[in-house]
Amino acid sequence: MSRGRLDEIDRRILASLQENGRMTNVEVAERAGITAPPCLRRVRALEESGIIRGYHADVDPAALGYTITVFALVSLKSQAEDDLQAFEQHIAKLPEVRECFMLNGEIDFVLRVVAQDLQSFQRFLTSNLTPAPNVASVKTSLVIRKSKNDPGVPIPA
Amino acid sequence: MSRGRLDEIDRRILASLQENGRMTNVEVAERAGITAPPCLRRVRALEESGIIRGYHADVDPAALGYTITVFALVSLKSQAEDDLQAFEQHIAKLPEVRECFMLNGEIDFVLRVVAQDLQSFQRFLTSNLTPAPNVASVKTSLVIRKSKNDPGVPIPA
DNA sequence: AGTGAAATATATAGACC
Protein backbone atom coordinates (compact mmCIF):
# COMPACT_ATOMS: atom_id res chain seq x y z
CA MET A 1 0.00 0.00 0.00
CA SER A 2 3.06 2.28 -0.28
CA ARG A 3 3.13 4.85 -3.04
CA GLY A 4 6.55 5.79 -4.26
CA ARG A 5 6.20 9.55 -4.36
CA LEU A 6 3.68 12.08 -3.21
CA ASP A 7 1.63 13.95 -5.76
CA GLU A 8 0.26 17.47 -5.57
CA ILE A 9 -2.91 16.29 -3.80
CA ASP A 10 -0.96 14.45 -1.10
CA ARG A 11 1.14 17.53 -0.47
CA ARG A 12 -1.96 19.67 -0.09
CA ILE A 13 -3.39 17.16 2.37
CA LEU A 14 -0.18 17.20 4.40
CA ALA A 15 -0.05 21.00 4.37
CA SER A 16 -3.64 21.20 5.63
CA LEU A 17 -3.21 18.68 8.42
CA GLN A 18 0.14 20.08 9.46
CA GLU A 19 -1.47 23.48 9.81
CA ASN A 20 -4.61 22.23 11.54
CA GLY A 21 -4.55 18.63 12.69
CA ARG A 22 -8.25 18.63 13.57
CA MET A 23 -9.48 19.90 10.23
CA THR A 24 -12.42 17.76 9.11
CA ASN A 25 -11.85 15.35 6.27
CA VAL A 26 -14.46 17.22 4.24
CA GLU A 27 -12.44 20.43 4.47
CA VAL A 28 -9.15 18.65 3.82
CA ALA A 29 -10.78 17.19 0.69
CA GLU A 30 -12.05 20.59 -0.48
CA ARG A 31 -8.62 22.15 -0.11
CA ALA A 32 -7.03 19.25 -1.93
CA GLY A 33 -9.58 19.54 -4.75
CA ILE A 34 -11.10 16.05 -4.42
CA THR A 35 -14.12 14.58 -2.67
CA ALA A 36 -14.15 13.18 0.85
CA PRO A 37 -13.87 9.41 0.29
CA PRO A 38 -10.64 9.33 -1.75
CA CYS A 39 -9.23 12.01 0.52
CA LEU A 40 -9.85 9.81 3.54
CA ARG A 41 -8.17 6.88 1.77
CA ARG A 42 -5.14 9.03 1.07
CA VAL A 43 -4.98 10.24 4.66
CA ARG A 44 -5.13 6.65 5.93
CA ALA A 45 -2.40 5.63 3.49
CA LEU A 46 -0.23 8.54 4.66
CA GLU A 47 -0.77 7.46 8.25
CA GLU A 48 -0.08 3.79 7.61
CA SER A 49 3.06 4.47 5.61
CA GLY A 50 4.43 6.55 8.48
CA ILE A 51 4.48 9.82 6.54
CA ILE A 52 1.98 11.18 9.03
CA ARG A 53 3.47 10.06 12.33
CA GLY A 54 0.68 11.32 14.54
CA TYR A 55 -1.43 14.28 15.58
CA HIS A 56 -0.83 16.31 18.69
CA ALA A 57 -2.47 19.19 20.51
CA ASP A 58 0.04 21.94 21.20
CA VAL A 59 -0.53 22.60 24.90
CA ASP A 60 0.80 25.72 26.63
CA PRO A 61 3.30 24.39 29.20
CA ALA A 62 2.59 27.26 31.58
CA ALA A 63 -1.03 26.14 31.95
CA LEU A 64 0.21 22.93 33.55
CA GLY A 65 2.72 24.62 35.79
CA TYR A 66 5.77 24.09 33.57
CA THR A 67 7.37 27.49 33.85
CA ILE A 68 10.82 26.28 32.77
CA THR A 69 12.01 25.06 29.39
CA VAL A 70 15.70 24.31 28.98
CA PHE A 71 17.90 23.18 26.14
CA ALA A 72 20.62 20.83 27.31
CA LEU A 73 23.66 20.28 25.09
CA VAL A 74 25.23 16.98 26.00
CA SER A 75 28.67 15.65 25.03
CA LEU A 76 29.55 12.01 25.67
CA LYS A 77 32.91 10.41 26.43
CA SER A 78 32.44 7.75 23.78
CA GLN A 79 30.58 7.96 20.50
CA ALA A 80 30.53 4.22 19.91
CA GLU A 81 27.05 3.16 18.80
CA ASP A 82 26.53 1.04 21.92
CA ASP A 83 27.34 3.98 24.15
CA LEU A 84 25.09 6.31 22.17
CA GLN A 85 22.26 3.84 22.54
CA ALA A 86 22.89 3.43 26.26
CA PHE A 87 22.47 7.18 26.66
CA GLU A 88 19.33 7.20 24.51
CA GLN A 89 17.81 4.41 26.57
CA HIS A 90 18.54 6.34 29.72
CA ILE A 91 16.88 9.56 28.57
CA ALA A 92 13.93 7.61 27.15
CA LYS A 93 12.91 6.99 30.78
CA LEU A 94 13.11 10.64 31.87
CA PRO A 95 9.73 12.39 31.52
CA GLU A 96 11.33 15.83 31.77
CA VAL A 97 13.10 15.18 28.45
CA ARG A 98 10.49 15.71 25.74
CA GLU A 99 12.68 15.65 22.64
CA CYS A 100 16.21 14.47 22.02
CA PHE A 101 18.26 14.77 18.83
CA MET A 102 21.59 13.11 18.12
CA LEU A 103 23.99 15.55 16.47
CA ASN A 104 27.33 15.46 14.70
CA GLY A 105 30.28 17.51 15.97
CA GLU A 106 31.32 18.31 19.52
CA ILE A 107 27.83 18.27 20.95
CA ASP A 108 26.39 14.75 20.76
CA PHE A 109 22.79 15.42 21.83
CA VAL A 110 20.44 18.34 22.20
CA LEU A 111 17.55 17.84 24.63
CA ARG A 112 14.42 19.88 25.19
CA VAL A 113 13.69 19.62 28.90
CA VAL A 114 10.69 20.98 30.82
CA ALA A 115 10.34 21.49 34.56
CA GLN A 116 7.86 23.04 36.96
CA ASP A 117 10.44 25.39 38.41
CA LEU A 118 14.18 26.02 38.60
CA GLN A 119 14.57 23.93 41.72
CA SER A 120 13.07 20.81 40.18
CA PHE A 121 15.11 21.41 37.06
CA GLN A 122 18.32 21.54 39.10
CA ARG A 123 17.29 18.34 40.85
CA PHE A 124 16.70 16.70 37.46
CA LEU A 125 20.05 17.94 36.19
CA THR A 126 22.14 16.74 39.11
CA SER A 127 20.22 13.52 39.78
CA ASN A 128 19.30 12.30 36.31
CA LEU A 129 21.15 14.00 33.48
CA THR A 130 24.73 14.77 34.53
CA PRO A 131 25.20 11.30 36.12
CA ALA A 132 23.81 9.51 33.05
CA PRO A 133 26.04 6.82 31.55
CA ASN A 134 28.97 8.11 29.51
CA VAL A 135 28.22 11.83 29.91
CA ALA A 136 31.27 14.06 29.54
CA SER A 137 29.65 17.50 29.77
CA VAL A 138 26.22 19.12 29.92
CA LYS A 139 25.63 22.76 29.03
CA THR A 140 22.17 24.11 29.78
CA SER A 141 20.40 27.24 28.56
CA LEU A 142 17.08 28.48 29.86
CA VAL A 143 14.48 29.39 27.27
CA ILE A 144 13.45 33.02 27.65
CA ARG A 145 10.78 32.91 24.96
CA LYS A 146 9.73 30.99 21.89
CA SER A 147 10.42 33.35 19.00
CA LYS A 148 9.04 31.19 16.23
CA ASN A 149 6.76 28.16 16.20
CA ASP A 150 6.07 26.63 12.79
CA PRO A 151 5.80 22.92 13.55
CA GLY A 152 6.78 20.58 10.78
CA VAL A 153 8.33 21.39 7.45
CA PRO A 154 7.60 23.77 4.56
CA ILE A 155 5.23 22.24 2.03
CA PRO A 156 5.32 23.87 -1.41
CA ALA A 157 1.97 24.84 -2.86
CA MET B 1 -14.98 32.39 30.30
CA SER B 2 -11.54 31.85 31.88
CA ARG B 3 -11.22 29.31 34.66
CA GLY B 4 -8.45 29.98 37.09
CA ARG B 5 -7.00 26.52 37.37
CA LEU B 6 -7.37 23.24 35.56
CA ASP B 7 -9.08 20.38 37.32
CA GLU B 8 -8.44 16.67 36.97
CA ILE B 9 -10.86 16.39 34.04
CA ASP B 10 -9.19 19.20 32.11
CA ARG B 11 -5.80 17.57 32.60
CA ARG B 12 -7.13 14.26 31.29
CA ILE B 13 -8.54 16.04 28.24
CA LEU B 14 -5.20 17.74 27.58
CA ALA B 15 -3.32 14.47 28.02
CA SER B 16 -5.62 12.73 25.53
CA LEU B 17 -5.41 15.43 22.88
CA GLN B 18 -1.68 15.88 23.32
CA GLU B 19 -1.23 12.16 22.73
CA ASN B 20 -3.69 11.96 19.84
CA GLY B 21 -4.90 15.26 18.46
CA ARG B 22 -7.51 13.61 16.24
CA MET B 23 -9.16 11.59 18.99
CA THR B 24 -12.95 11.95 18.71
CA ASN B 25 -14.67 14.04 21.32
CA VAL B 26 -16.63 10.96 22.39
CA GLU B 27 -13.42 9.13 23.24
CA VAL B 28 -11.89 12.18 24.92
CA ALA B 29 -15.03 12.37 27.04
CA GLU B 30 -14.89 8.67 27.95
CA ARG B 31 -11.27 8.95 29.05
CA ALA B 32 -12.06 12.05 31.04
CA GLY B 33 -15.00 10.31 32.73
CA ILE B 34 -17.71 12.69 31.52
CA THR B 35 -20.19 12.75 28.64
CA ALA B 36 -19.57 14.33 25.26
CA PRO B 37 -21.35 17.71 25.51
CA PRO B 38 -19.57 19.08 28.61
CA CYS B 39 -16.34 17.62 27.29
CA LEU B 40 -16.73 19.57 24.06
CA ARG B 41 -17.44 22.74 26.02
CA ARG B 42 -14.26 22.21 28.01
CA VAL B 43 -12.21 21.60 24.87
CA ARG B 44 -13.56 24.81 23.31
CA ALA B 45 -12.77 26.73 26.50
CA LEU B 46 -9.23 25.32 26.51
CA GLU B 47 -8.82 26.38 22.89
CA GLU B 48 -10.24 29.86 23.40
CA SER B 49 -8.17 30.53 26.50
CA GLY B 50 -5.03 29.64 24.55
CA ILE B 51 -4.15 26.62 26.69
CA ILE B 52 -4.56 24.50 23.57
CA ARG B 53 -2.66 26.52 20.99
CA GLY B 54 -3.46 24.32 18.01
CA TYR B 55 -3.34 20.84 16.55
CA HIS B 56 -0.73 19.65 14.11
CA ALA B 57 0.00 16.54 12.11
CA ASP B 58 3.57 15.36 12.69
CA VAL B 59 4.81 14.86 9.13
CA ASP B 60 7.99 12.91 8.35
CA PRO B 61 10.33 15.50 6.78
CA ALA B 62 12.00 12.87 4.62
CA ALA B 63 8.72 12.20 2.80
CA LEU B 64 8.82 15.74 1.46
CA GLY B 65 12.47 15.63 0.52
CA TYR B 66 13.83 17.32 3.64
CA THR B 67 16.79 15.07 4.32
CA ILE B 68 18.59 17.63 6.50
CA THR B 69 17.69 18.92 9.94
CA VAL B 70 20.14 21.24 11.65
CA PHE B 71 20.32 22.96 14.99
CA ALA B 72 21.88 26.41 14.71
CA LEU B 73 23.22 28.06 17.86
CA VAL B 74 23.33 31.80 17.30
CA SER B 75 25.11 34.44 19.37
CA LEU B 76 24.39 38.11 18.78
CA LYS B 77 26.65 41.14 19.19
CA SER B 78 24.05 43.03 21.18
CA GLN B 79 21.39 41.68 23.53
CA ALA B 80 19.42 44.90 23.67
CA GLU B 81 15.72 44.13 23.28
CA ASP B 82 15.52 46.08 20.00
CA ASP B 83 18.38 44.07 18.54
CA LEU B 84 16.87 40.78 19.73
CA GLN B 85 13.59 41.70 18.06
CA ALA B 86 15.34 42.70 14.85
CA PHE B 87 16.87 39.23 14.68
CA GLU B 88 13.53 37.58 15.48
CA GLN B 89 11.83 39.55 12.73
CA HIS B 90 14.51 38.47 10.30
CA ILE B 91 14.21 34.76 11.04
CA ALA B 92 10.39 34.99 11.03
CA LYS B 93 10.67 35.43 7.25
CA LEU B 94 12.91 32.40 6.68
CA PRO B 95 10.86 29.27 5.90
CA GLU B 96 13.81 26.98 6.61
CA VAL B 97 13.67 28.04 10.26
CA ARG B 98 10.79 26.13 11.82
CA GLU B 99 11.34 26.88 15.49
CA CYS B 100 13.40 29.48 17.29
CA PHE B 101 13.98 29.87 21.03
CA MET B 102 15.61 32.78 22.77
CA LEU B 103 18.03 31.56 25.46
CA ASN B 104 19.98 33.00 28.34
CA GLY B 105 23.76 32.65 28.50
CA GLU B 106 26.33 32.77 25.72
CA ILE B 107 24.05 31.36 23.06
CA ASP B 108 21.22 33.78 22.35
CA PHE B 109 19.06 31.65 20.05
CA VAL B 110 18.65 28.02 19.11
CA LEU B 111 17.02 27.38 15.73
CA ARG B 112 15.65 24.20 14.24
CA VAL B 113 16.35 24.45 10.51
CA VAL B 114 15.31 22.07 7.74
CA ALA B 115 16.67 21.80 4.21
CA GLN B 116 16.31 19.53 1.21
CA ASP B 117 20.02 18.76 1.08
CA LEU B 118 23.37 19.94 2.40
CA GLN B 119 23.92 22.26 -0.52
CA SER B 120 20.70 24.18 0.00
CA PHE B 121 21.43 24.30 3.72
CA GLN B 122 24.84 25.84 3.08
CA ARG B 123 23.22 28.37 0.77
CA PHE B 124 20.70 29.23 3.49
CA LEU B 125 23.48 29.54 6.06
CA THR B 126 25.73 31.84 4.06
CA SER B 127 22.97 33.86 2.39
CA ASN B 128 20.35 34.19 5.11
CA LEU B 129 21.52 33.27 8.58
CA THR B 130 25.16 34.34 9.05
CA PRO B 131 24.55 37.77 7.43
CA ALA B 132 21.44 38.40 9.56
CA PRO B 133 21.45 41.67 11.52
CA ASN B 134 23.61 41.68 14.63
CA VAL B 135 24.85 38.09 14.34
CA ALA B 136 28.19 37.47 16.06
CA SER B 137 28.55 33.72 15.56
CA VAL B 138 26.58 30.72 14.28
CA LYS B 139 27.43 27.15 15.23
CA THR B 140 25.54 24.45 13.38
CA SER B 141 25.11 20.76 14.11
CA LEU B 142 23.51 18.27 11.77
CA VAL B 143 20.84 16.02 13.26
CA ILE B 144 21.81 12.38 12.86
CA ARG B 145 18.59 11.00 14.30
CA LYS B 146 15.70 11.90 16.54
CA SER B 147 16.24 9.86 19.68
CA LYS B 148 13.08 10.86 21.52
CA ASN B 149 9.86 12.49 20.38
CA ASP B 150 7.31 13.20 23.11
CA PRO B 151 5.69 16.42 21.97
CA GLY B 152 4.34 18.68 24.65
CA VAL B 153 4.69 18.34 28.41
CA PRO B 154 4.14 15.60 30.99
CA ILE B 155 0.58 15.60 32.31
CA PRO B 156 0.12 13.87 35.66
CA ALA B 157 -2.67 11.30 35.84
C1' DA C 1 -8.14 6.51 -8.67
C1' DG C 2 -12.35 9.30 -8.46
C1' DT C 3 -17.64 10.28 -7.83
C1' DG C 4 -22.24 10.32 -5.66
C1' DA C 5 -25.43 8.47 -2.58
C1' DA C 6 -26.53 5.80 1.54
C1' DA C 7 -25.43 4.16 6.27
C1' DT C 8 -23.31 4.94 10.39
C1' DA C 9 -21.08 7.65 13.85
C1' DT C 10 -19.95 11.98 15.78
C1' DA C 11 -20.49 16.83 16.92
C1' DT C 12 -23.34 20.21 18.52
C1' DA C 13 -27.49 22.70 20.41
C1' DG C 14 -31.30 22.71 23.50
C1' DA C 15 -34.23 21.41 27.54
C1' DC C 16 -33.61 20.15 32.03
C1' DC C 17 -31.39 18.83 36.70
Next chain:
DNA sequence: GGTCTATATATTTCACT
Protein backbone atom coordinates in the same frame (compact mmCIF):
# COMPACT_ATOMS: atom_id res chain seq x y z
C1' DG D 1 -21.31 21.85 35.77
C1' DG D 2 -23.65 17.90 34.58
C1' DT D 3 -27.15 14.51 31.83
C1' DC D 4 -30.34 13.23 28.22
C1' DT D 5 -32.50 13.96 23.80
C1' DA D 6 -32.69 15.70 19.12
C1' DT D 7 -30.68 17.51 15.07
C1' DA D 8 -26.92 18.79 11.95
C1' DT D 9 -22.46 17.26 10.12
C1' DA D 10 -18.98 14.28 9.21
C1' DT D 11 -17.19 9.76 8.41
C1' DT D 12 -17.26 5.62 6.09
C1' DT D 13 -19.01 2.02 3.01
C1' DC D 14 -20.50 0.77 -1.42
C1' DA D 15 -22.04 0.65 -6.23
C1' DC D 16 -20.45 2.70 -10.26
C1' DT D 17 -17.23 5.07 -13.62
